[in-house]
Amino acid sequence: MSLIDASILAVIIRVTAPILLATIGALFSEKAGVPNITLEPAMLLGAFFGVFGSYYTGSSVLGAVSAVAAGLLVALIFALFTLKWGGDEIVVGVAINVIMGGLTIFLLKIIFHTSGSFMSPEIIGFPQLDIPLLDRIPVLKYLFAGQTWVVYFAFLSVWIAHVLLYKTPFGMKIIACGENPLAAATVGVNVYRIRLYALLITGGLCGLAGSQISLGFLSMFSENMTAGRGFIAVAAVIFARAVPVRVLFISLLFGLAEALSNQLQLLKFPSELVLMLPYLLVVLFLVIQPDRFRWKKWKSAGAVSESGA
Amino acid sequence: MNFDFRQKPIELKTAVIAVIFGIVIGGILMLVSKHDPFKIYAVLFNGAFGDKFALASSLRWTIPLLFTGVASAIAFRGGMFNIGVEGQMYLGALAGALTGIYLTGLSSWVHIPLIILASALAGMAWAFVPALLKVRYNASEVVTTLMLNYVAIYLTDYLVKYYFIAKGSYGQTIITDQIQKSARMPSLIHATQLHAGLLIGILFVVLFYFLIKKSKLGYEISISGINPEFARYGGVSVNRVRMSVMLISGAVAGVGGAVEVMGITWRFMSHFSPNFGFDGILASLLGGNTPIGVLLGALFMGSLKAGALTVERSTDVSRSLATIIQGVIICFVSARYLMARFPVSKWLDGFKRNNRRRNSDEPH
Numbered sequence: 001m002s003l004i005d006a007s008i009l010a011v012i013i014r015v016t017a018p019i020l021l022a023t024i025g026a027l028f029s030e031k032a033g034v035p036n037i038t039l040e041p042a043m044l045l046g047a048f049f050g051v052f053g054s055y056y057t058g059s060s061v062l063g064a065v066s067a068v069a070a071g072l073l074v075a076l077i078f079a080l081f082t083l084k085w086g087g088d089e090i091v092v093g094v095a096i097n098v099i100m101g102g103l104t105i106f107l108l109k110i111i112f113h114t115s116g117s118f119m120s121p122e123i124i125g126f127p128q129l130d131i132p133l134l135d136r137i138p139v140l141k142y143l144f145a146g147q148t149w150v151v152y153f154a155f156l157s158v159w160i161a162h163v164l165l166y167k168t169p170f171g172m173k174i175i176a177c178g179e180n181p182l183a184a185a186t187v188g189v190n191v192y193r194i195r196l197y198a199l200l201i202t203g204g205l206c207g208l209a210g211s212q213i214s215l216g217f218l219s220m221f222s223e224n225m226t227a228g229r230g231f232i233a234v235a236a237v238i239f240a241r242a243v244p245v246r247v248l249f250i251s252l253l254f255g256l257a258e259a260l261s262n263q264l265q266l267l268k269f270p271s272e273l274v275l276m277l278p279y280l281l282v283v284l285f286l287v288i289q290p291d292r293f294r295w296k297k298w299k300s301a302g303a304v305s306e307s308g309a
Numbered sequence: 310m311n312f313d314f315r316q317k318p319i320e321l322k323t324a325v326i327a328v329i330f331g332i333v334i335g336g337i338l339m340l341v342s343k344h345d346p347f348k349i350y351a352v353l354f355n356g357a358f359g360d361k362f363a364l365a366s367s368l369r370w371t372i373p374l375l376f377t378g379v380a381s382a383i384a385f386r387g388g389m390f391n392i393g394v395e396g397q398m399y400l401g402a403l404a405g406a407l408t409g410i411y412l413t414g415l416s417s418w419v420h421i422p423l424i425i426l427a428s429a430l431a432g433m434a435w436a437f438v439p440a441l442l443k444v445r446y447n448a449s450e451v452v453t454t455l456m457l458n459y460v461a462i463y464l465t466d467y468l469v470k471y472y473f474i475a476k477g478s479y480g481q482t483i484i485t486d487q488i489q490k491s492a493r494m495p496s497l498i499h500a501t502q503l504h505a506g507l508l509i510g511i512l513f514v515v516l517f518y519f520l521i522k523k524s525k526l527g528y529e530i531s532i533s534g535i536n537p538e539f540a541r542y543g544g545v546s547v548n549r550v551r552m553s554v555m556l557i558s559g560a561v562a563g564v565g566g567a568v569e570v571m572g573i574t575w576r577f578m579s580h581f582s583p584n585f586g587f588d589g590i591l592a593s594l595l596g597g598n599t600p601i602g603v604l605l606g607a608l609f610m611g612s613l614k615a616g617a618l619t620v621e622r623s624t625d626v627s628r629s630l631a632t633i634i635q636g637v638i639i640c641f642v643s644a645r646y647l648m649a650r651f652p653v654s655k656w657l658d659g660f661k662r663n664n665r666r667r668n669s670d671e672p673h
Contacts, residue, residue: 037451077640085644090390090451091594095639098587102632109627110342228459235452272467279456283438286448 008259009142014217015262016255017147017154018043018209022233023240023247024157025205030242031165032198033178034082037093040230041100042074042203046210048104051123051221052111060124064150064211071207074100075199083192083199105223117222125219126150126212150212155248157205162244174198206230228279235282250285257281319597319642322653327595327641328609335634339626349620356619357612365501366618371611372572373398373582375510376565377589378596378603379517380558385598386521387554388534388547393439393454394562395586396461397432401563403465404431406570406577407473409488420491424567425509432563433556435461440555444548450555458586466579475576483579494572504572511604513561518600520557530554562586584632588614591635595642610635 022039029036049070054063078096081087105115112118126148144152165171176184177194185191213229214221232254240246261274336346357367377394384391405428412420439457442448466483475486494504521527533540533550540547565585574581592610596602617631641647 081640081644084646086646087640087643091643092640094392094587094590095636095643097636098584098591099633099636099640101584102629102636105629106338106342106627106633109625109629113625115627228456231452231455235456238449238452270467270471272463272470276460276463279459282456283442283448283453283460286453287442287446 007142008263010144010146011262012252012255012259013143013147013151015258016252017151017216018212019229019233019236019254019258020154020248020251021150021157021205021209021212022230023236023251024154024161024244025202025209026233026237027161027165027242027244027247028174028198028201028205030237031178032174032195033181034195034199035089035093036078036199036202037090037231037234038074038078038096039202039206039233040226040228041097042071042206043210043213043226043230044104044224045070045074045100046207047214047225048107048210048221049207050211050214051118051219052107054124054215054219055120055122058122058124060126060215063124063215064126064208067211067214068204068207071203071205071210072200073203074207075203078203079196079199083195101224104221108221108223115223117220117225119218119220123215123219125215125217148212148216150208150216153208154212158244158248161247165244170194170197206233232278232282235285239285254278254281319595319602322651323642323648324595324597326648326651326653327638330641331634331638334637335630338630338633342626344624344626349624349626352623353613353616353620355616357616361498362501363615363619365498365503366615367608367612368507369502369504369573369611370614371607372504372506372510373565373569373585374589374592374607374610375507375514375604376561376568377585378592378607379513379589379600380562380565381590381593382596382598382600382603383517383520383530383561384554384558385593386534387530387550388537389440389443389551389554389558390451391436391439391454391555391558392451392586392590393436393457393461394558394589395582395584396454396458397435397559397562398566398569398582398586399461399465400435400566401428401432402566402570402581403468403485403577404428404563405567406485406488409492409567409571410473410486410576412492413489415489415491417491417493417495420489421494421571424492424571425564428563428567429560430563432559432561432566434559435563436555436559440552440559443555444551462580465577469577469579473577485577487575488570492571493575494568502573506568506572509564509568510607513564514600514604517603521600526550526553562589565589588635591639594639 022043026036026039046067050063050067053066054060057063074096078092081092082089108118109115128146129149129152130146131144165174173184173189173194176189177191181191210226213226236250236254237247240250257278261277264274265271332350336350339346339349356363358364377398380394380397381391405424408424408427409420412423415423435457439450439453442453443450469483469485473485475484478484494506497503497505497507521530529540529545529550530553532543533545533547537547540550566582569581569585570577588610589607592606593603595609596604596606613631613634617628620626620630621628
């Protein structure tokens with residue numbers, strides 16, 4: 001088996017989709033100036049409820065709907081504790097990570113009476129779509145033929161995010177809340193409400209991303225199956241300096257790393273070393289572009305502290 | 310980047326109210342899953358405090374949290390949100406296990422300190438990476454430490470699998486050989502898992518107290534954590550402080566890993582830690598990052614863990630219930646505005662006043 005063949009292109013696209021969706025989600029939190037590390041739990045709960053919805057309704061679409069609902073729920077809890085009750089974003093974020101890690105295990109046991117993972121033929125995965133005429137286009141046919149609709153939506157979401165953020169009043173308000181919340185409030189923007197909406201968009205997209213992980217290929221749920229992709233998304237959006245188009249390329253890079261590590265494992269290469277790849281890539285990214293690693297909120301504080309150093 | 314984590318004092322009442330919220334929400338979850346919360350909590354309480362064995366179990370689970378709790382608290386004190394305690398612990402455990410296996414013919418009094426030293430250095434080395442990236446490149450330690458947790462787990466797996474695998478194990482389970490007899494922690498109570506690591510853990514809490522309250526570095530750590538600009542103005546090198554707290558934090562976490570190896574597993578095992586790192590973070594946050602707070606927080610989290618294991622054995626409720634309750638508690642501890650709505654001290658004052666009035670109203 002060779003390392004690179006045409007099929008890996010499709011794999012790259014498939015595994016990029018959840019990271020891309022989550023990264024676009026992270027983009028909205030980042031733009032609104034909220035340090036949000038609850039993407040991972042939103043994805044995890046989304047992955048679980050994607051399976052849950054699909055198993056009980058027999059419809060993958062309803063699976064996706066319940067995954068999105070789960071993501072929204074995580075965002076609501078995060079917003080409640082931080083925006084409304086003044087909790088520290090990082091502390092609450094870590095706590096929500098812990099809660100959702102436990103909750104999915106808890107639910108796995110009481111709903112499906114199993115632990116570790118749940119697999120069943122009754123979980124309906126996302127169907128692979130065949131778009132007419134696509135198989136006649138030379139390169140794209142390897143990339144996009146037979147992917148799920150979530151994959152198409154993920155790539156479309158880059159454009160949607162771009163339009164929403166830069167071409168609509170709503171997007172401008174989000175950016176204003178991140179750049180200068182005080183000024184935004186002065187001109188009558190309800191900063192808390194805008195941030196809530198941004199968090200909800202993040203949560204919903206992450207829920208959908210989770211459902212692509214659990215329903216997009218194998219149709220199963222296992223404990224901690226998102227494996228840090230939510231944090232990769234956070235790092236990716238900072239690295240991309242929160243520009244939608246760059247987010248696309250960074251996500252593809254992470255997708256490539258993941259697909260390669262899948263592929264290398266099939267060869268006789270120590271899988272442990274390969275599995276480290278995406279995480280090391282994140283760390284590397286943080287190093288090679290230090291100036292870009294500032295969450296908006298801290299920009300002013302950072303500038304002050306540096307001049308004082 | 311100035312990471313906006315400033316440690317804030319946590320009042321006892323906040324912790325108590327948050328614990329109540331956690332227990333109530335845990336109860337609701339049990340109701341939803343058609344269990345009687347009172348019954349389950351009774352099982353949990355019995356499993357944590359019911360008899361000698363339950364108490365020993367609670368203390369056994371407290372031991373690793375003392376280390377990870379102190380490790381987290383030191384970093385948080387210095388304004389570094391080190392969530393890489395888990396990974397630092399893995400490296401420490403492996404270094405400790407190797408020292409325990411390959412150094413032979415020593416007495417315990419020499420062997421165990423050597424293991425502690427080795428594990429501290431390994432944990433320190435692992436924490437050095439995110440610390441350097443933070444002070445040199447301003448890379449958010451929240452992301453780097455977390456990513457390095459995954460790397461640490463895979464790296465230790467790799468090293469054990471290819472270089473230190475136990476004889477007779479063909480890669481099915483990733484474990485090392487057993488450590489020497491001289492490297493094992495004596496048991497404190499016969500026929501339980503409670504081992505002398507408890508004393509080392511308490512010693513570390515005491516050392517943490519002296520570091521933070523009695524030393525110059527401790528003072529520098531405190532002011533850099535509360536207000537880095539002010540610290541710089543006062544001539545403190547905040548970067549040096551950040552580096553120091555990360556290194557100390559990593560060392561303590563590493564020792565925690567080795568103590569787990571010396572006391573419980575007697576070998577390095579892949580995935581030996583059921584998230585001790587995160588539990589320690591929660592213990593530290595619950596205890597307001599103070600020495601006594603970490604001690605109480607670790608005891609609480611350890612007892613909850615021991616109780617939850619009993620619950621899992623005797624009912625079909627998952628042990629992850631404890632994890633959920635812990636997380637909920639930390640959410641509420643952090644919710645300042647909500648907590649401000651519970652003016653407990655005012656209630657207590659009112660209660661005292663009423664009592665006084667009632668007493669003075671009594672006929673003479």
